[in-house]
Amino acid sequence: MADSQAIKAPSAVQERQKRADMRRNLFYIALIAIGLVAPFVAYPVFLMKILCFALFACAFNLLLGYAGLLSFGHAAFLATGGYVTGYLLASYPGLTPELGIIGGTLLATVLGGLFGVLAIRRQGIYFAMVTLALAQLVYFMFVQAPFTGGEDGLHGVPRGELFGFISLRSNLAMYYFVFAVFLFGFALIQRTVHSPFGQVLKAIRENEPRAISLGYNVDAYKLLAFVLSAALAGLAGSTKTVVFQLASLTDAHWHMSGEVILMTLLGGVGTLLGPLMGAGIVVSLQHVLAQSPLGNWVNVILGIIFVVCVLSFRSGIVGELTKMYRKNFK
């Protein structure tokens, strides 16, 4: 009797795990299906904007939600990706968009390495201040550099032909490319978070001294997480430039670094889907407000959402929903 239970117990656990995995896979498949149908329901350019910012927020969330590092300078990576891609595509007409995007992403990655090496020398609150100051430095460089077009920004970046033969001029083709880029980024983050590397990051977030005493090279883990996050933020910026055919100083401004924090916080820090949802809500809100009489109050409203989130909604929408689900159905 006792024996049969001992054999049965693990299989029950496995069974439950299997079912949970299946549910999750079904959920992802449903999401992908929604993503595939979406451009026939909503305006593709609007959806692409959401996807670009969602990827940006996911990249930021990898750092804050899983490594516990609050960067206040992620706008620098978004803008670097955008400017470099824009510059490459505008000045070398033969270049295909994916090469331009790879170029922008690479430079954002290098910048992420530089930021990371400097910023991880300080912790907590100083980390936020250092990244903010470095991003401001990058902002001033973009203001002064000859290739960025200063206050006007870069305009008329050609979308070109993907791999040399798929024209991205139609918004539908562009949308599916952006969707693919987003899925790639999302899958990479999902894989990272559930990998042993991701587990060590969480351990560092929870208790850094213990992680050090267990023999982990904490700085190396933090740096790698920072670089990965910067690279994906750069990818988001590069893709955004191809979609909108422009790169501007707005992306480099510290307001942008604040916005991505808000998206992540609102959707749910440390949840995979939170940043996607947060980006969707913030971008939609800006879109709706811009056309309403409240258009001038966007920043005030974002500020109020910030305050409300911090005071009483810290798990974000996805976090709160998960809590509710666990309480009522388990």
Place this chain on the structure above:
Amino acid sequence: MTMIFGVPLAVFMGQLTLGLVNGAFYALLSLGLAVIFGLLKIVNFAHGAQYMLGAFAALLGFRYLGINYWLALILVPLVVGGFGMLMERFLLRRIAHLDHLYGLLLTFGLALIFEGTLVNFFGVSGARYATPEVLQGGLNLGFMFLPTYRAWVLVAALAMCLFTWFMIERTRLGAYLRAGTENSELMQAFGVNVPLLITLTYGFGVALAAFAGVLAAPLYPVSPTMGSSLLIVVFAVVVIGGMGSIMGAILTGLGMGVIEGLTKVYYPEASNTVIFLVMILVLMLRPAGLFGKEA
């Protein structure tokens, strides 16, 4: 004409004064940040907005209530500081038990609200605030022309910095504050009203920012965004100096102002960025900051 490294002495001294005046603002603001950080352990992201509120309070007080500059210099820090105390009592205290990053995010949200609201009413172009008559004009020192108001700002800001240093290092209240910075739970156990101390400290830090704002009003255009870009530079100054010591904050602030002023003379293209570059250098050579205590 006397030249210093190929620059006329008058120009050199002019930029040096300008740098010192900017440095005095950096010192006042980073001092306020350090005082707040010491006890509350949060970075007050609304500091720039509170500085801006100080300048606006002076401007509007003059315009609608006829409050003159000297009265504003006393009243505005009290009013804005009192407003800060309300912020601490009703908002910051509710998240005091959480990770201190939430304090940063909350004050950032508040800064967005203050800035955005004022932008709606006053635009971003900025208004002028008249320099009080006594302080108009300037002194001809022979080798340079020293605008009286700049000299006054330098004196007033330094006096305020020294007053703060005296309050914290030489009075009983300051001793409580220092003890609270070391171990606030123990202080509470000794019967000190720590929550009240925290409210007062935050109010004082905010009042310092507002005082700086009033001083700045006749010098720079008073605009809703005047605080935010300044605050980022002040953050860099704080990273350079470390928030461990009062004197450290004052010296670093002045020093960075001077370096910025001199950069304007010799390599104007880098004057926006030089403080950030110094920060990078300090992070590489002495990560804890020039006066920092933490490892």
